[in-house]
Amino acid sequence: MSFSARSRAVLASLGTLGLALAATVSPASAADATPITPTQLFNGDQSCSTDSDRPTYVWAGNGLTVEGIPGTTDTTSNSTVSVQYQVWPVTDPTHTTTVIRANALSGFEAAANLPADALPDGQTYAWRVQTVAEGAASDWSAPCYVAIDNTPPVNAPGVASSNYPQGARNQGGSPVEFTLNANGDDDVTGFEYSWQQVLPIAGYANIGEHGVPQFVDPYADPRYFTRADAPGGSATISLFPPNGSSGLMTLWVRSLDRAYNGSAVTSYSFLLNSTAPTATPAVASPEFDRPTTFTLRPNADLQSTSSVVGYSVEMVGGQGGDKTIDVTAGPDGTASVKLTLDGIDGESLRVSSRSANGWVSDAAFWGITYDTTPTVASDVYPENASGGGAGVPGAFTFAPKVKNVASYTYSVNGDPEATIAAGAHHTAIVDWTPAAGGDYDLTVYATTRSGIQLAPYYYSFTVN
Structure with missing residues (x-):
């Protein structure tokens, strides 16, 4: 399936959705108004491409949602109009399919679905749209070009790391350098990855004013997406494991084509040693509700890889609820912080370190119990x-x-x-x-x- 496909509720203000395959127009009422050619054209929530050599690649397994904003010269009333869409294969402009959206509200996106059986996989199509009101029709819009791609990449991607070998144990402290490759599939143009097995949706849109889609380019978020260096090519990424993690780490990766269809998923796993710091109180058993100085020291292997520059100290169970304190480390990576422990049953600390290169360690735990009953x-x-x-x-x-x-x-x-x-x-x-x-x-x-x-x-x- 396509990861760009989504279901979307039509805004109530758009009126009742009426779609029909037809060869003629049955316009709605728009008294004393001249139809205007629709603007803001989108297909599959992506902007219209008017360049036949650079069509927008879309998944259309359930048909293709096209839309534009119709209008008339009557701007004083919220008139309803009809919107007519035509689509044809670029190789045969005479073979047209017409879809009508009735009862569309002037000034808002009027969505219609071009049927899947009119859009076979692997072909390029042109579509256009016009506004119809009171028996009159606007000029057609310039054609938009789409390439139908309902087929996901055949091969799962290849994944390798130069500094964290698969299945091996690593001391951590450095970002993981991954190389992702298309594994021989020339349809691949990018990759999606996450430390969570459930990967994010690629190629969705937020809906703005007047129903205008605001397509979210997945490759703008390097936390989860990267482009291949060429179709069928590869990409190198640098990632930190999830904050506060140790033990088994797994990165989940799939390839994406131009329509954001996803391949099967490849997993890459390795073991990560703990890089937690230590937290030591000045006295073995700090008194209740009395300030105590704690010394924070970095993990030695972590410090040798990238100096620790700070600590996050989360205090759990004290008065006023849990709270977190940021502590700056000295040149040697150590720090001291004065804390008052006032949890009536006891209190615990979760202390993680932050290195100069951005690495965040897993947490060290320290705790104490108090009997404050009389x-x-x-x-x-x-x-x-x-x-x-x-x-x-x-x-x-x-x-x-x-x-x-x-x-x-x-x-x-x-x-x-x-x-x-x-x-x-x-x-x-x-x-x-x-x-x-x-x-x-x-x-x-x-x-x-x-x-x-x-x-x-x-x-x-x-x-x-």
Whole structure:
């Protein structure tokens, strides 16, 4: 199939699409208006070529969508007109097929489908268009020339690399130099490639004002496309593996012809060593919510290939959501960064390096867990046990596991929360007297001086 073919909803403002094979015209109403020859001519979303020696190559397995903007001299109303298209093989101009688009809106693209059975594969055709209104017709447009190519390249492309041998392990750090070749298929004019097995669509269009197609040249995007140096020729490309990758790398490649038909896909695989940096804190176990300096060091093999110039540090699990910090490296590729870890259950870092040549390493991981729940103790009502009784007062002592606790908030059996300030040694004591016996659940969490609400602790006990 063609990768330029696409389905497209006709804008409601274009009116009802009416197509008919016919030899005569049945125009719509356009009172007091003289038809004007259509402009903005497109075929398969590509611009019309008026050069018979340089036709536009198109896939037409389901017919060919042609379009132009009809008009009349009446610019004061949104009149509807008919648009008549004719197509013929350049080798036999007398063998014409006519297609009429009825109820087209003046000033907007009026699409019609030239039938596939009128466009056999491998031949070149001319087509033209005119506006018809009130029994009058405009002049025909100049012919547009298209070459029908419904046949994809026969051979899958050849792929080789001069610095990353197929199936071998490589230390990484340098872009991968690939040579792509047509593998003996003279119909090939370019190549498409991706590190993902699903390749992008080649040869599509965005739709602009008045329905005018804006064809997207795939070869304008060197991330995925490159032209061959000649029909049936080859191309050399330089690619970085996906950011943050190591292990098995696979590039998927197919050949494209002038109509953007794609060949079968060739895959090329190699193994890539990790080029991740290291991240080392100044102390083995950084304290919660206290600044700690981390030293970032490049992978030695990577540094010897292309100097590391910076790092991306992603902090995951902290207050305010995940965030990423860019850190500039020194001349030797190392860097230091001061970080405050304040995730109430712990926090992790993902650190990748960036080299001068553009290489982005896979990530080094570093993480720590924190227990920020308070401790809860009671002599009268011990945890997971029974004690006291209805009307018997008891005291609960709250103590922190991290520094700088300012208060505790608690609730018994889902009652409204109450908050008590922390006292000496950041502890607090709550006196409580049950009205009845039974099972109770006490929920307690602390809040720090900087306003961080810490993890809750759930304390269960039974009143005799």
